Amino acid sequence: MRLRPLVRVCLSTALIPTFKVEDYIVVVIDILRATTSFCVALDKGVTEIRPVPSLRACRRLAREGYLTAAERGAQKVPGFDFGNSPFDFLEADLQGKKLAFTTTNGTRALWAVRKAKKIVAGAFVNMSVLLTWLRAQEEPVLLVCSGWKDHVNLEDTLFAGAIATELEGDFRVNDDATLIAMSLYQMAEHRKKYYLEHSAHFERLVELGMQRDVKYSLRRDLHPVLPYYKDGVLIDLLRVQA
Amino acid sequence: MRLRPLVRVCLSTALIPTFKVEDYIVVVIDILRATTSFCVALDKGVTEIRPVPSLRACRRLAREGYLTAAERGAQKVPGFDFGNSPFDFLEADLQGKKLAFTTTNGTRALWAVRKAKKIVAGAFVNMSVLLTWLRAQEEPVLLVCSGWKDHVNLEDTLFAGAIATELEGDFRVNDDATLIAMSLYQMAEHRKKYYLEHSAHFERLVELGMQRDVKYSLRRDLHPVLPYYKDGVLIDLLRVQA
Numbered sequence: 001m002r003l004r005p006l007v008r009v010c011l012s013t014a015l016i017p018t019f020k021v022e023d024y025i026v027v028v029i030d031i032l033r034a035t036t037s038f039c040v041a042l043d044k045g046v047t048e049i050r051p052v053p054s055l056r057a058c059r060r061l062a063r064e065g066y067l068t069a070a071e072r073g074a075q076k077v078p079g080f081d082f083g084n085s086p087f088d089f090l091e092a093d094l095q096g097k098k099l100a101f102t103t104t105n106g107t108r109a110l111w112a113v114r115k116a117k118k119i120v121a122g123a124f125v126n127m128s129v130l131l132t133w134l135r136a137q138e139e140p141v142l143l144v145c146s147g148w149k150d151h152v153n154l155e156d157t158l159f160a161g162a163i164a165t166e167l168e169g170d171f172r173v174n175d176d177a178t179l180i181a182m183s184l185y186q187m188a189e190h191r192k193k194y195y196l197e198h199s200a201h202f203e204r205l206v207e208l209g210m211q212r213d214v215k216y217s218l219r220r221d222l223h224p225v226l227p228y229y230k231d232g233v234l235i236d237l238l239r240v241q242a
Numbered sequence: 243m244r245l246r247p248l249v250r251v252c253l254s255t256a257l258i259p260t261f262k263v264e265d266y267i268v269v270v271i272d273i274l275r276a277t278t279s280f281c282v283a284l285d286k287g288v289t290e291i292r293p294v295p296s297l298r299a300c301r302r303l304a305r306e307g308y309l310t311a312a313e314r315g316a317q318k319v320p321g322f323d324f325g326n327s328p329f330d331f332l333e334a335d336l337q338g339k340k341l342a343f344t345t346t347n348g349t350r351a352l353w354a355v356r357k358a359k360k361i362v363a364g365a366f367v368n369m370s371v372l373l374t375w376l377r378a379q380e381e382p383v384l385l386v387c388s389g390w391k392d393h394v395n396l397e398d399t400l401f402a403g404a405i406a407t408e409l410e411g412d413f414r415v416n417d418d419a420t421l422i423a424m425s426l427y428q429m430a431e432h433r434k435k436y437y438l439e440h441s442a443h444f445e446r447l448v449e450l451g452m453q454r455d456v457k458y459s460l461r462r463d464l465h466p467v468l469p470y471y472k473d474g475v476l477i478d479l480l481r482v483q484a
Binding site: 011012014015017018148149150151152153154157174175176177179180183184187188198199200 | 253257259399418419422
């Protein structure tokens with residue numbers, strides 16, 4: 001009998017060095033809001049998203065014809081086309097465009113896992129597509145929560161717990177961080193909104209008037225895309241393979 | 243009105259650099275088994291425990307008259323007086339003795355937080371003494387889970403969640419890692435044994451025949467001591483102040 005592959009959770013970007021990412025397919029998670037917005041932008045027709053670490057790199061790509069999205073401290077940075085609200089992309093004409101993207105947490109996580117076997121981005125809005133693809137790979141999976149400035153956060157942990165719970169059966173679980181995320185999700189499943197309303201990052205977003213972003217980011221399967229990271233860009237793997 | 247001090251949870255030694263430990267009273271937690279055994283040894287009359295990083299340092303102190311405890315990979319190291327099982331100390335004559343102690347996780351955590359305002363060790367076996375002392379300090383508290391080789395573990399997270407839950411009211415909670423630990427504890431409170439039986443480290447200990455250590459480590463208030471770390475040694479603060 002073939003041994004089922006492992007599914008594990010990394011609760012913060014600061015913990016990435018404690019994993020051998022080369023052994024895993026990595027799912028980068030930044031529910032509020034980078035990975036949610038990646039899915040929206042790709043579903044709206046963006047051909048590639050180039051995550052970059054700095055505002056300067058983002059500006060340089062603007063001169064090469066990229067649209068630009070820039071967020072710092074949960075706010076859109078003036079002078080760029082978009083922030084990282086999903087609604088920025090829902091309401092824009094993006095067909096055939098390329099997008100340069102810099103955010104506080106999500107783009108750092110992508111860089112930190114660059115040596116993984118394969119890298120995809122996950123969010124509630126592409127959850128079913130992600131699960132189908134992970135099951136088909138039959139490889140160990142590491143779910144990497146971006147967190148907030150190196151700290152563990154609730155929304156990414158809940159999503160990682162949801163994915164691990166769905167995968168259990170086809171995958172093995174053998175570590176405590178994964179058990180903790182799964183327990184949290186199973187407890188919160190019917191109270192997700194309650195939990196998130198107690199999250200620290202949620203409070204920051206609400207103070208900034210972004211409740212509708214949160215509500216949108218918790219809806220499932222709105223965008224059937226699979227952001228796949230290779231050679232410095234995210235593309236929709238489903239469209240490439242179609 | 244005076245603002246209540248914060249209580250926070252650090253889920254792994256690998257996350258310690260993401261906190262400014264200078265701002266906190268730190269509680270080091272290594273339930274299975276270092277901080278549990280510190281409490282036993284101090285309660286049995288040890289005058290000081292000197293945690294050291296290496297077996298060599300432990301041997302050198304033996305020549306200076308210290309008793310020695312050495313654990314690696316959950317096993318007692320041959321040639322030393324004790325491992326880190328609480329029963330090693332329960333069954334020994336320790337009155338007036340000094341003890342050098344080296345373990346896989348717990349002693350590393352003590353070193354990593356050495357710049358904190360004050361440092362104490364916590365376990366279920368000294369829980370009430372710890373809570374009383376923390377409330378009296380009126381300072382921010384950081385609960386540091388030693389974990390297992392940099393990975394988050396269940397038993398330390400549960401204990402941190404228990405302490406944060408008990409302190410809430412007198413203290414403020416404003417971050418997600420703390421909420422996660424508290425949720426886990428509140429869910430597990432009546433199923434602590436069930437939870438721990440699913441923990442990875444528990445499985446390791448059971449494979450090594452150490453179920454009674456686990457059972458002992460989960461009992462509350464057996465040892466009314468407060469291991470206090472200063473100038474490289476742990477002493478019982480209650481005895482010093484008495």
